[in-house]
Amino acid sequence: MTGRVMITGITGMIGGRLGRTLAEGDLEIHGVARFSKAHPSVDEVKSWGVTPWRRDLTADSLDDLPDVDYLIHQACQWDAPKGSSADNGRSRSEPQKAESDDPKEVAATNSTMALKVMYRWRDARAAVLASTGGVYPESTEVANEDIPPAPGPEGYHLGKYAMEQIGIACSAEFGTPTAILRYYWPMDFEEHAAFYVAAVSKSEPIPGTGAEYPYRFAPIDLVDVCRYTVGALDLADSPPTILLCGGPEIVSRRELVQIAADGLGVDPVFDDRPGEWPPFLSDSSRLFEILGEPERHLPETVREVARAARR
Ligand SMILES: NC(=O)c1ccc[n+]([C@@H]2O[C@H](COP(=O)([O-])OP(=O)(O)OC[C@H]3O[C@@H](n4cnc5c(N)ncnc54)[C@H](OP(=O)(O)O)[C@@H]3O)[C@@H](O)[C@H]2O)c1
Numbered sequence: 054m055t056g057r058v059m060i061t062g063i064t065g066m067i068g069g070r071l072g073r074t075l076a077e078g079d080l081e082i083h084g085v086a087r088f089s090k091a092h093p094s095v096d097e098v099k100s101w102g103v104t105p106w107r108r109d110l111t112a113d114s115l116d117d118l119p120d121v122d123y124l125i126h127q128a129c130q131w132d133a134p135k136g137s138s139a140d141n142g143r144s145r146s147e148p149q150k151a152e153s154d155d156p157k158e159v160a161a162t163n164s165t166m167a168l169k170v171m172y173r174w175r176d177a178r179a180a181v182l183a184s185t186g187g188v189y190p191e192s193t194e195v196a197n198e199d200i201p202p203a204p205g206p207e208g209y210h211l212g213k214y215a216m217e218q219i220g221i222a223c224s225a226e227f228g229t230p231t232a233i234l235r236y237y238w239p240m241d242f243e244e245h246a247a248f249y250v251a252a253v254s255k256s257e258p259i260p261g262t263g264a265e266y267p268y269r270f271a272p273i274d275l276v277d278v279c280r281y282t283v284g285a286l287d288l289a290d291s292p293p294t295i296l297l298c299g300g301p302e303i304v305s306r307r308e309l310v311q312i313a314a315d316g317l318g319v320d321p322v323f324d325d326r327p328g329e330w331p332p333f334l335s336d337s338s339r340l341f342e343i344l345g346e347p348e349r350h351l352p353e354t355v356r357e358v359a360r361a362a363r364r
Pocket residue numbers: 061062063064065066067068085086087088089090108109110111126127128129130141183184185186213235236237238239
């Protein structure tokens with residue numbers, strides 16, 4: 054693949070990883086964000102080989118940004134603290150604060166960003182929109198593409214559902230081939246495994262706090278998230294292709310604690326409250342059939358990190 058790519062949310066967890074990964078290849082990578090945090094800075098993003106653009110996607114004109122062949126829209130706003138329970142590979146001690154707790158504002162922000170980027174880059178050869186499994190109702194059923202979305206009342210979930218609808222409408226109006234990926238628990242497996250192993254070695258129950266982190270889930274490593282997101286550019290169509298993008302297996306905290314304890318050679322301490330935290334279950338086999346199986350498995354990573362810590 055050659056050409057110019059615009060990644061929105063270049064300072065974010067997935068946008069940043071995508072930018073760094075793609076800049077190593079033949080593509081010309083541009084990234085847009087407000088650069089609202091100290092890191093990554095404009096200079097750090099430049100050092101990856103990505104051309105940074107400081108813009109507020111809800112308020113600023115995007116007219117002077119370059120035309121691109123491919124759009125990957127990752128930027129979003131949350132109305133719940135993200136990463137408060139060591140999910141997403143972020144530290145438990147440094148939870149991310151939500152920018153707004155007003156659901157109406159968050160929904161409007163996510164919708165506005167979607168409309169502005171889909172309009173600005175309507176002539177792109179393909180667009181990928183990063184959505185979420187949060188567009189589905191909370192359920193003990195395993196979600197797949199045949200289940201109709203029914204987002205909960207959080208502004209984030211409503212906004213991402215609105216983003217999908219805007220993507221569908223813009224694709225119809227402008228003819229932009231589009232793919233929508235509903236991510237399920239994207240995270241850095243190495244960091245997440247290190248968190249488990251550190252806690253289990255101190256006999257701390259996992260996670261100890263927070264309903265944010267589900268009891269059973271199908272997490273996906275950022276390596277696979279990047280691969281599928283780029284692969285989805287080839288699947289873009291009008292009307293849009295919509296696929297789940299979760300991990301290869303459903304795992305529970307109990308299993309991960311047991312694996313970490315076995316690897317460390319210690320007795321596990323469980324914090325089992327399965328009724329208290331909802332499961333978050335996905336079946337992404339349709340994506341895997343088209344783009345291949347995921348490379349990374351969280352249980353394997355936890356096992357490797359635990360064994361290495363024991364040595
Ligand atoms: N992480 C998850 O658990 C998860 C799960 C399912 C789906 N997703 C989806 O995956 C995508 C990426 O998630 P992530 O975890 O990488 O998000 P993230 O780390 O919170 O990054 C969000 C990005 O959006 C940018 N942004 C926010 N408001 C903006 C605005 N008004 N103008 C320009 N840029 C703005 C932020 O940069 P500045 O603050 O510097 O502007 C940042 O680069 C999102 O669309 C999310 O909905 C994530």
